Amino acid sequence: MTRSKWDQRIRRADELAAEYPFAADVLRFYRHVARLQKDLYAGLAGVGNDLSLLVPRFPDFLESIAAAAPDPLAQCARDLGERAPADWVAALESFWRDASQFQPEPGRTAELLACMFLQPYAEYLADHREPAPPRETFGTCPFCRSRPLAGVLRPEGDGGKRSLICSFCATEWDIGRMVCAACGEQTVEKLAVYTAEQFPHVRVEACDTCRYYIKTVDLTKNGHAVPVVDELATIPLNLWAREHAYVKLRGNLLGI
Ligand SMILES: [Zn+2]
Numbered sequence: 001m002t003r004s005k006w007d008q009r010i011r012r013a014d015e016l017a018a019e020y021p022f023a024a025d026v027l028r029f030y031r032h033v034a035r036l037q038k039d040l041y042a043g044l045a046g047v048g049n050d051l052s053l054l055v056p057r058f059p060d061f062l063e064s065i066a067a068a069a070p071d072p073l074a075q076c077a078r079d080l081g082e083r084a085p086a087d088w089v090a091a092l093e094s095f096w097r098d099a100s101q102f103q104p105e106p107g108r109t110a111e112l113l114a115c116m117f118l119q120p121y122a123e124y125l126a127d128h129r130e131p132a133p134p135r136e137t138f139g140t141c142p143f144c145r146s147r148p149l150a151g152v153l154r155p156e157g158d159g160g161k162r163s164l165i166c167s168f169c170a171t172e173w174d175i176g177r178m179v180c181a182a183c184g185e186q187t188v189e190k191l192a193v194y195t196a197e198q199f200p201h202v203r204v205e206a207c208d209t210c211r212y213y214i215k216t217v218d219l220t221k222n223g224h225a226v227p228v229v230d231e232l233a234t235i236p237l238n239l240w241a242r243e244h245a246y247v248k249l250r251g252n253l254l255g256i
C-alpha cells in the first residue's frame, strides 16, 4: 500500500502535465524524481537506521538527475558525482542532521539534491515507526519537525477535515479548519483565503500575522488530486501570494 503512493504521484504528474501546459516541464521533472524515489524507497527494506548504507546508491541517483534536470541543478549533480564517496557521506549526513531547518530555494542546489535523495528514507522511517498518539501542532511536523508542504481537506460529514502534510517525511496530521498552519493564529480577520477559477480545488491560505502561506488541496472538490503534486502544479497561486507579500511556509522539492 505504501508503495502505491509513489505510483499515485507519478500518475497525477502525468495527468496535470497534460492539463496545465505552463507546469508541464516542472511536472515532467517531478515525475522523473518520483520514479527514482520510488526505487529508492523500495530498496530500503533492511537498511534500518543506517544512513551510510544508502550512500552507494547516490552516484546512480546523481547521474539520473543530471540527465533530466534543468540547470543549475543538472550541473550540480554532475559536479557532486565527481567528488569522492567520503564527500557524499559528509554531505548527506550533514543534510540529514539539519533537514528540518532546510528551506528549498532554486540556488540551494546541493541541498535540494540531498533532500530529493533522502526524502524516501524519511518517508520510510515515518511509515515504519511506532504509531504515536495524534497531536495538533503548528508550523512543524510532529514526527520529524520539518515544515508542512501543503494542507489537505478530506471528506468528513458535511464538510472537510483539514490536515497538513510534512514536506520531508510525508506524515499527515490534523489541524483545525480556521487556524494558521504556521503560527496558530485563529482570528478570522487575520486569515486570508485566495482561490483562482483555474484551480477550484486548491486554495492559498495566508496569515496576516506571520505573513506565511500554504496551499491546501480540497479533496472534497477533486478526489483525484494528490496534494504534493497539485501543490507543485499550481504555480500561478505562488505568484499571487508573492505579489501580496506572503512567504511560502515551505518550498517544494523543486525549490518553488
Ligand atoms: Zn515529517
Ligand SMILES: [Zn+2]
Pocket (backbone or CB within 6 Å): 180, 181, 182, 183, 184, 185, 207, 208, 209, 210, 211, 212
Ligand atoms: Zn500565521
